[in-house]
Amino acid sequence: MQITIDRFNPESDTKPHSQTYYLDDSKIADGSMLLEVLQQLREQDPSLAFRSSCQEGVCGSDGMNVNGQNCLSCITLAKPLGEKIHIRPLPGFPIIKDLIVDMEIFYQHYRDVKPYLQASTENSHDLSQEFLQSPEERAKLDGSYECIMCACCSSSCPSFWWNPDLFPGPAALLASNRFVIDSRDITTIDRLESHDRADNIFRCRHIQNCTAACPKGLNPSQAIQSLKHAIANK
Amino acid sequence: MITLRNLKGAQAHKWQRISAYYLLLYLPALAIYLASLSEYNSLADIVSNLYNSIFGIATVIAILFVFVHAWIGGRDILIDYMPRARTNFWLNSYFFFLILIALEFAFMVVSLNPYI
Numbered sequence: 001m002q003i004t005i006d007r008f009n010p011e012s013d014t015k016p017h018s019q020t021y022y023l024d025d026s027k028i029a030d031g032s033m034l035l036e037v038l039q040q041l042r043e044q045d046p047s048l049a050f051r052s053s054c055q056e057g058v059c060g061s062d063g064m065n066v067n068g069q070n071c072l073s074c075i076t077l078a079k080p081l082g083e084k085i086h087i088r089p090l091p092g093f094p095i096i097k098d099l100i101v102d103m104e105i106f107y108q109h110y111r112d113v114k115p116y117l118q119a120s121t122e123n124s125h126d127l128s129q130e131f132l133q134s135p136e137e138r139a140k141l142d143g144s145y146e147c148i149m150c151a152c153c154s155s156s157c158p159s160f161w162w163n164p165d166l167f168p169g170p171a172a173l174l175a176s177n178r179f180v181i182d183s184r185d186i187t188t189i190d191r192l193e194s195h196d197r198a199d200n201i202f203r204c205r206h207i208q209n210c211t212a213a214c215p216k217g218l219n220p221s222q223a224i225q226s227l228k229h230a231i232a233n234k
Numbered sequence: 235m236i237t238l239r240n241l242k243g244a245q246a247h248k249w250q251r252i253s254a255y256y257l258l259l260y261l262p263a264l265a266i267y268l269a270s271l272s273e274y275n276s277l278a279d280i281v282s283n284l285y286n287s288i289f290g291i292a293t294v295i296a297i298l299f300v301f302v303h304a305w306i307g308g309r310d311i312l313i314d315y316m317p318r319a320r321t322n323f324w325l326n327s328y329f330f331f332l333i334l335i336a337l338e339f340a341f342m343v344v345s346l347n348p349y350i
Contacts, residue, residue, distance in 0.1 A: 162314045198241035199313060231244045 001025055001078075003041065005048065006088040008095045016095065018086075021045070034073040034081065035062060049098035057215060060150030063090050064099050070152035070213040090155035092164060106151050109168040113176040113194075118187040137183040144178035144223060146216050147171055153210035153220050159203040166199040170210035170220035173201060177223040180230060192231045201227055236325045238313060250306045253299035260296040263289075282348050297339060305332055 001023045008016040021041050028037060035052055042048045050073070053059040057075035064073055065088040067081060078085075093101035119131050154160045154169030168176070173195075179185045180192065195201040201224060210220040267289055271280060284290035308328050316324045 159314070196242060196244045197239070198243050198246060198309065199238055200243060202243035202247055203310075203314065228244075228247065232247055234244075 001028060001037070002084045003037065004084070004086045005041075005098065006086075007048070007098045008089075009047075009097055010095075028078050030077075030079055032078045034066065034071075034076045034078045034085075034087075037078045037085075038073060038087075049096075049100050051100055058148060060148035063150040063152045063155070063215075065089065065091055065155075070156045072150055072152070072215045075215060090151055092155045092157075092161040093151070101155075103151055105164055106149075106154055106169065106171070109154075109172040110149065110175060113168060113172045113179075114187075114191070115172075115175040115179065117179065117182065117185055119184045120186050131184040133183050140181050140183075141178060143218055144174060144181065146218060147174055148216060150215060152213040152215055156209040156213040157204075158207070158209070159205060163199060163203060167203045168195075168200065170204075170224065173204070173227060174218065174220040174223045177227045180227060188230075189234060192227070192234050195227060196231050201231065204228075235322070236329055237322050238325065241309065241313075241325075246306045246309070249302050253303040253306075256299050257296060257303065260292060260299075263292070264296075281346055285347055285349065294343070301332055301336055305329065308332075 002020060003023065004018050004020045006016050007013075007019050021044060023037060023040060027040060035055060038048070038050055038052075042050075050062065050064070052062040052074060054061075055074045057072050060072065062073045063070060065071075066073070066076060067086055070090060087099065089095050089099045089101045093103060093106070096102050117131070149171060151171065153174075154171050157167075157170055159167050160169040176191055176195065180188050185191075204221075204224045206221055206225065208221045211218075211222070214220065268280075284293055305328075309325060312321060312324045312328060
């Protein structure tokens with residue numbers, strides 16, 4: 001198997017370059033994940049840098065671009081990717097080293113949408129008081145809260161590439177929509193108004209790269225459409 | 235002055251849709267109107283007829299909506315593709331360019347009016 005990796009070391013390189021590695025096919029089982037391939041490559045070349053933590057698609061730390069598609073290396077089977085694999089860091093983010101990118105702007109957008117419940121202050125001081133929801137109201141949140149913040153969606157979005165400092169990106173907007181549709185949250189209008197700018201949610205063109213890239217099978221594009229609808233009808 | 239920060243999203247979204255729906259209805263109507271004209275009508279007759287018909291009013295509204303549609307569409311392209319340092323300059327330039335074309339159009343409407 002031939003694996004080409006886009007590499008960059010800020011201490012020695014002026015621009016990224018590709019490096020090709022070869023692995024014996026016998027070392028790759030049918031069920032081997034791409035992360036295992038990368039770990040074998042790191043044994044060959046200890047200078048190869050990439051992130052990984054839980055190794056089971058929960059922490060979202062090993063997002064990368066594989067053969068042009070963003071994915072998590074720990075839950076992506078290596079064999080179906082073919083004999084030649086090209087791995088790049090997540091597009092649209094500054095590269096720290098090799099496959100490790102600086103996701104600060106992604107986290108900043110997430111913080112900006114205030115991804116936490118802002119319920120009525122009447123009950124907030126009474127910690128024994130629960131904020132009750134009906135099963136139907138709770139069911140609306142399915143598909144909105146499971147995001148693992150891997151940034152596969154935002155880094156596949158051209159609107160995010162063009163305006164990374166202004167456009168919140170699919171992950172942050174999915175989180176925002178999660179609280180807009182939450183029956184317990186009382187700041188819906190404020191949340192909607194914060195997005196009502198030409199350089200914010202309306203930069204989304206619904207090309208659905210985000211939905212195609214999400215390793216958890218979520219649909220940020222639909223959430224953005226729902227937010228736009230709510231803003232237009234508020 | 236127009237700045238990127240003070241441009242609204244939802245309002246533009248609505249006007250973009252309204253203008254698109256109107257033009258979607260108007261353009262087939264324009265085709266039917268032209269097809270229904272006598273074969274030997276001159277351009278001067280067609281223009282003259284527009285000043286006497288409801289279709290003439292619909293045409294003026296359609297052209298206004300073309301400007302609205304062009305402003306929102308062009309504005310979005312400028313926001314997406316122009317280097318940030320000069321976005322406000324290009325937004326203002328584009329807006330004034332459209333205003334100039336609108337003035338030119340208004341002048342044309344007045345000057346072609348056969349009753350003045």
